[in-house]
Amino acid sequence: MTFGLFKLLLDGLWITIQLLVFSAALAVLIAFTAGLARLSRRRAVRFFAAVYVEFFRGTSALVLMFWLFFALPLLGWQLAPLWAGTLALSLSFGAYGSEVVRGAVLAVSPGQREAATALSFTPWQRLRLVVLPQAVPEMLPTFSNQLVELLKATSLASAVTIGDLTFQAQSVRLATGESAQVYGLILGMYFVIAFTLTRGMRLLERRAKANLGLGRLVTGPEAPLGSEPPTAPAGPPPLPEPTGHGQGGGI
Amino acid sequence: MAPTDSATEERTPTGGTTPPLIRFDRVVKRFGGVTVLDELDFSVAAGRNVTLIGPSGSGKTTILRLLMTLIRPDGGSITVDGDNLTHMVRRGKLVPADEKHVRPIRKKIGMVFQQFNLFPNMRVLRNLTEAPVRVLGMDRDEAEIRARELLEMVGLADKADAHCAHLSGGQQQRVAIARALAMRPKVLLLDEVTSALDPELVAGVLDLLRDIAVSGDVTLVCVTHEMGFARDVSDQVLMFDAGRVVESGPPEKIFSDPDHQRTRDFLRAVR
Numbered sequence: 001m002t003f004g005l006f007k008l009l010l011d012g013l014w015i016t017i018q019l020l021v022f023s024a025a026l027a028v029l030i031a032f033t034a035g036l037a038r039l040s041r042r043r044a045v046r047f048f049a050a051v052y053v054e055f056f057r058g059t060s061a062l063v064l065m066f067w068l069f070f071a072l073p074l075l076g077w078q079l080a081p082l083w084a085g086t087l088a089l090s091l092s093f094g095a096y097g098s099e100v101v102r103g104a105v106l107a108v109s110p111g112q113r114e115a116a117t118a119l120s121f122t123p124w125q126r127l128r129l130v131v132l133p134q135a136v137p138e139m140l141p142t143f144s145n146q147l148v149e150l151l152k153a154t155s156l157a158s159a160v161t162i163g164d165l166t167f168q169a170q171s172v173r174l175a176t177g178e179s180a181q182v183y184g185l186i187l188g189m190y191f192v193i194a195f196t197l198t199r200g201m202r203l204l205e206r207r208a209k210a211n212l213g214l215g216r217l218v219t220g221p222e223a224p225l226g227s228e229p230p231t232a233p234a235g236p237p238p239l240p241e242p243t244g245h246g247q248g249g250g251i
Numbered sequence: 252m253a254p255t256d257s258a259t260e261e262r263t264p265t266g267g268t269t270p271p272l273i274r275f276d277r278v279v280k281r282f283g284g285v286t287v288l289d290e291l292d293f294s295v296a297a298g299r300n301v302t303l304i305g306p307s308g309s310g311k312t313t314i315l316r317l318l319m320t321l322i323r324p325d326g327g328s329i330t331v332d333g334d335n336l337t338h339m340v341r342r343g344k345l346v347p348a349d350e351k352h353v354r355p356i357r358k359k360i361g362m363v364f365q366q367f368n369l370f371p372n373m374r375v376l377r378n379l380t381e382a383p384v385r386v387l388g389m390d391r392d393e394a395e396i397r398a399r400e401l402l403e404m405v406g407l408a409d410k411a412d413a414h415c416a417h418l419s420g421g422q423q424q425r426v427a428i429a430r431a432l433a434m435r436p437k438v439l440l441l442d443e444v445t446s447a448l449d450p451e452l453v454a455g456v457l458d459l460l461r462d463i464a465v466s467g468d469v470t471l472v473c474v475t476h477e478m479g480f481a482r483d484v485s486d487q488v489l490m491f492d493a494g495r496v497v498e499s500g501p502p503e504k505i506f507s508d509p510d511h512q513r514t515r516d517f518l519r520a521v522r
Contacts, residue, residue: 114321115368115427119382119434120358123350129381133372212371213414 005172009182012168013189018082019154019164020193023089024147030094035101036127049098056095062156064088069160085157085164093150097143104138105131137208144201148194155190165189272297272332272438272470273318279326280313280494287313288494290327295487297332297437300464300471302481302502305491306517311474315440318472319362320353332359332437358386361436361469365443367423369415375402375426376411379433387434394433401429405459421452425459432469439463441473445480453477460484478521482506490514 037049056064065088068079079087108131116126158167169186173179271294280288287310295301303311316322317329320336329336338345339352369378379398383389389397402408405425407418415423424444431439441460445453457480464471464484475481481488481502488505490497490513498511509515 109366109368111364111366111368112370114319115362115364115370117321117357118319118360118362118364118431120354120386121382122354125385129385130370130372134370213416214371 005175008168008172009165009186009189012163012165012186015082015157015163015167016151016154016165017193019085019089019157019162020151022082022086023093023154024150026086026090027093027097027150028143030090031097031101034094034098035105038098038102039105053095053098056091057099059092061088061092061153062159064092065156065160081157081160081162085154085160085162089150089153089156093146093153096146100139100142100146101135104135107138108134134212137205137212140201140205140208144198144205147197147201151190151194151197270297270333271295271330273472274330275314275327276330277327278317278324278329280310280317280322281325286494288317288324291494291496293489293496293499295438295470295472298467298470299486300473300484301487301489302473302475302485303489303491304475304478304481304505304517305497306520309491310494311491312442315362315442315472315474318360318438319440320357323347331356358434359437360440361431361434361438362440362442363424363427363431363444365446367420367427367447369418369423369427369430371415373415374411375407375413375415375418378415378426379430382430383433398429398433401433402426404462405429406455419452420448421455424448424452424456428456428459428463432463436469439469439471441471441475443474443476445475445477476521478506478518490517492517 034049034052037045038053040046040049065085068084068088069081072079072084112130112134113126116130121129154164155166157164158170161167165186169182173182176182273295275291275293277290277292278288279286279290287308291310291314303314305311313322317324318331318336324337328338334356335348336353336356337348339348340346369375370381373381376395376398379401380391380394383394383397384391399408399411402411405428407422407425407429410418410422410426415426418426428444444460445456448456457477460471460480461483463469471484473481473484485502487499488502489499490505490509490511492513497513498505498509505514506518509518
């Protein structure tokens with residue numbers, strides 16, 4: 001493989017990372033919106049959120065991508081390929097994520113909400129100051145799994161001519177015929193990104209737990225006032241490996 | 252259903268006339284098909300600590316939860332400090348109160364729960380300062396000074412920066428009491444606050460509450476099974492059964508010489 005061809009793979013890697021970052025950000029936004037909407041007091045809001053979730057959870061992300069890419073322009077709305085891919089992925093993963101958000105919010109003890117009401121917090125303050133800070137740490141293990149699933153799902157974008165890592169690998173393979181080498185290389189690349197993601201998420205989880213005073217017991221002098229989120233523990237505490245209990249990807 | 256719009260002068264069960272701080276007017280509450288409160292009437296005068304006693308399922312906790320607006324009544328009205336907690340006037344009509352109407356009235360009431368319900372995502376000090384800052388609009392420095400005073404009062408000044416999860420049950424409950432007081436409520440609702448505590452931790456919490464009761468800054472409404480405590484802190488004891496007040500009176504009377512057989516049976520059973 002020449003340097004020029006390798007450069008092609010790096011371009012693809014960059015597109016894959018963009019797809020991942022944009023879809024993840026949008027999916028999180030959608031997940032929180034839809035997940036909280038499903039818990040709304042208003043029936044109409046709950047209904048529309050449920051329709052969204054059920055529809056996109058039950059649809060193939062690939063077909064959705066095809067539709068956005070090939071069918072939507074017929075209706076007079078042309079999306080840039082990268083955005084069509086991002087939208088398809090985030091709509092799918094947002095639907096899965098909304099269930100994670102909903103579950104985690106419901107898992108916060110009702111007593112917490114009651115205590116927040118007793119202190120006269122507004123509904124929004126209850127959510128923002130009390131419920132979500134406790135629910136988010138619960139979401140992290142599942143989100144971590146879904147993030148890896150999302151990374152792998154970005155390869156679907158190659159089917160709609162987005163020049164991601166998989167797409168470029170196909171081009172290189174066509175040019176050189178070195179299938180084993182090329183696909184082996186990008187397998188490794190996907191793995192390295194995925195591994196980085198899971199490590200990062202584990203760090204977040206550990207911080208979130210420490211923030212709730214869980215995990216490692218803080219002994220000795222307490223942190224001085226005003227140094228709110230406790231810094232990550234110096235040594236890796238003997239926490240059990242997070243067990244994967246997320247749903248599968250949206251393919 | 253005829254909710255009153257203002258507190259009127261009323262004879263308290265112990266005699267004398269003071270405007271009631273809390274007034275229940277034919278309050279009905281049902282859970283499923285079960286009527287927990289059946290047209291309940293009672294009132295509490297300001298500065299007179301009240302204890303609700305009675306068998307479990309008699310509606311005591313329901314009364315506290317109604318007052319804290321954690322649940323809504325199915326009928327009747329509740330007045331707190333002259334404000335109608337359950338109804339408001341909209342376009343000349345009396346309609347069920349909404350969140351906005353309830354909010355300023357709710358600020359006059361604080362509650363301590365059986366399960367403490369401290370916010371684990373905040374350190375101890377933050378548990379005490381967050382509501383005064385966000386709800387009362389207090390300056391954060393001022394709120395912290397006040398919070399430290401309260402922690403001093405409950406004997407936990409050294410725990411200001413601790414995680415709630417690292418405190419014992421008794422310590423958590425004392426923080427919860429301080430947190431409620433930080434809002435300077437007129438009424439403090441105590442819902443079986445020692446029931447979830449290990450026996451050796453109960454005395455510390457009750458001693459603290461005795462001090463608060465004596466201070467007279469806040470009117471206590473307690474639901475408790477600690478009859479000794481009830482006798483010490485209450486000015487008035489209400490005996491409940493099946494959603495109704497069986498009898499009420501000063502603790503000396505209720506605990507020594509109750510009028511009703513139902514009260515005698517209950518007191519014998521809990522001793």
